Amino acid sequence: MRIAFSERPPDYENYIFSYHVWGFLEKGESVRSAYTQGFLPSAYDLSRFYLARSVRVNLEDLSKTGRIRYVERKCSSIDQTLVTRAEFHLSPEWRALADGYFDAQKTRADYRRSRFFEMLDSPLATHVSHLVDRNTGAAVGFVPVLIRDGISQYGIPVYDPAYRRVEIGNHLMAATLFRLRDESVDHCYLGLCYDTRSLYKTRFPGMQFFNGSRWSGDRNELHFLLDHQDELKEHHLLNFPPYVDTYGDLDPSSLESRMGPDREIQSR
Numbered sequence: 001m002r003i004a005f006s007e008r009p010p011d012y013e014n015y016i017f018s019y020h021v022w023g024f025l026e027k028g029e030s031v032r033s034a035y036t037q038g039f040l041p042s043a044y045d046l047s048r049f050y051l052a053r054s055v056r057v058n059l060e061d062l063s064k065t066g067r068i069r070y071v072e073r074k075c076s077s078i079d080q081t082l083v084t085r086a087e088f089h090l091s092p093e094w095r096a097l098a099d100g101y102f103d104a105q106k107t108r109a110d111y112r113r114s115r116f117f118e119m120l121d122s123p124l125a126t127h128v129s130h131l132v133d134r135n136t137g138a139a140v141g142f143v144p145v146l147i148r149d150g151i152s153q154y155g156i157p158v159y160d161p162a163y164r165r166v167e168i169g170n171h172l173m174a175a176t177l178f179r180l181r182d183e184s185v186d187h188c189y190l191g192l193c194y195d196t197r198s199l200y201k202t203r204f205p206g207m208q209f210f211n212g213s214r215w216s217g218d219r220n221e222l223h224f225l226l227d228h229q230d231e232l233k234e235h236h237l238l239n240f241p242p243y244v245d246t247y248g249d250l251d252p253s254s255l256e257s258r259m260g261p262d263r264e265i266q267s268r
Contacts (some may be wrong), residue, residue, distance in 0.1 A: 001049075010215060014234045016225035021051035032149035035189055038210035040153075044122035053225070054210050055198070056189045059181040061206030068174050068204075074166040077135045082145070082183070088128040090120070097139050101158040114157045120144050123203040125155060131168070141172045145180075152180050153182060153189045170200060177204060196226055211247075212237065221247050 005019035023039045024047070025031070031046060035056075039049035064072070102113040119125055125144035133140050141159030146152055154176060159168045173190075180188050190201040193209055201207075202222065208215040209222050216222070225232070225244065239245055 001029065001036065001039075001244050011234075016234070016236060023049040023051065025049075030149040031146075035151050035153070035187070038212075040191070040213075041124060042126045044119055046123055052210070053194060053212075054189060054191060054214070055193045055201045055209050056187050056210075057177055057204050058206035058208060059177065059186055059188060061180055062177055063202075063205045064178075071167045071171050071174065072094055074173040075168065077133060077166075078131050078140055078163075078166075078171065078177060079134050080129060080131050080172070082127055082129045082176070082179045085125045085144070088130070088142075092137075093139050094130075094142060094227065097141070097160055101161060104161045114155070116144075118157060119155050124153065129172065129179065131159070131172055131175070141168055143172060145176065147180070147185060149182065150185060151187045151189065152185045154191070155216065160173075170203075173200075174204070193222065193226075195229065199226075203236045216261065218247075218248055 002024040004022040004024070006022055006230055008018040011240045022042070023034055023037070025034060032139070034041075034049045038051050038054065040052060040054050041048040042048050068104070071110050094257045098116060099113070105112060120128075123130035126159035127145040128142055128145050129145050130142035131140040132138065140163055141157060146155070154173065157169060157172055159172060177188055192198060193201060202209070202219065207219070208217045210216075211221065211225075224246065225237075228240070228242065232240060238248065
């Protein structure tokens with residue numbers, strides 16, 4: 001990948017000078033390469049990526065926990081289907097479902113709505129996973145999904161708020177993950193995790209998060225980062241003693257050993 005560092009405002013008081021890391025695929029380089037190295041797309045046409053703390057599920061390790069089975073039973077009358085984007089017709093019913101979902105949002109509803117429909121009609125949405133109530137035939141929920149180069153990304157989901165009582169959001173994600181596994185996808189990327197509201201993404205066996213140098217399956221490490229989020233605003237993570245004492249040290253050889261083979265990025 002080609003890497004660019006986009007400068008951010010400095011924090012002179014704490015001597016922190018940050019850059020946002022952007023990535024651009026080389027000609028012929030696969031999208032998989034970007035995701036594997038911890039990047040997510042910042043442009044829906046996949047022309048630019050950004051490095052961040054994101055979550056993925058290794059689908060080889062995915063299994064049905066007691067909680068997944070419990071939600072599955074609550075949603076026993078709801079069928080999940082995965083189709084290509086070309087096969088999915090955005091009918092008035094599906095559009096009304098999406099609009100109803102965003103109308104019920106308390107913050108930034110219009111922004112989220114525009115992002116959703118932009119994603120749905122972009123190269124990021126190669127497929128759509130959708131739910132239908134078998135008893136009524138009603139549309140229940142759907143989500144754009146990228147499937148490419150053996151990996152996938154779970155996009156922005158929408159669902160009928162009336163089905164929140166059966167934890168429909170959790171069911172849509174779980175059912176989609178198992179379907180992707182059946183389609184021989186090996187990893188599904190679920191997006192960012194910078195606050196506790198995103199922990200629903202981490203409840204699946206096979207969960208990993210990108211910690212800046214590698215993909216980690218250590219849930220305690222992730223919870224540490226979330227619990228200290230406010231303190232870390234005034235520190236570099238690798239210069240924050242509580243983290244270093246528990247999860248790493250500042251010896252360059254040690255840091256180098258944490259860099260797996262899938263973290264070899266060429267900077268130009």
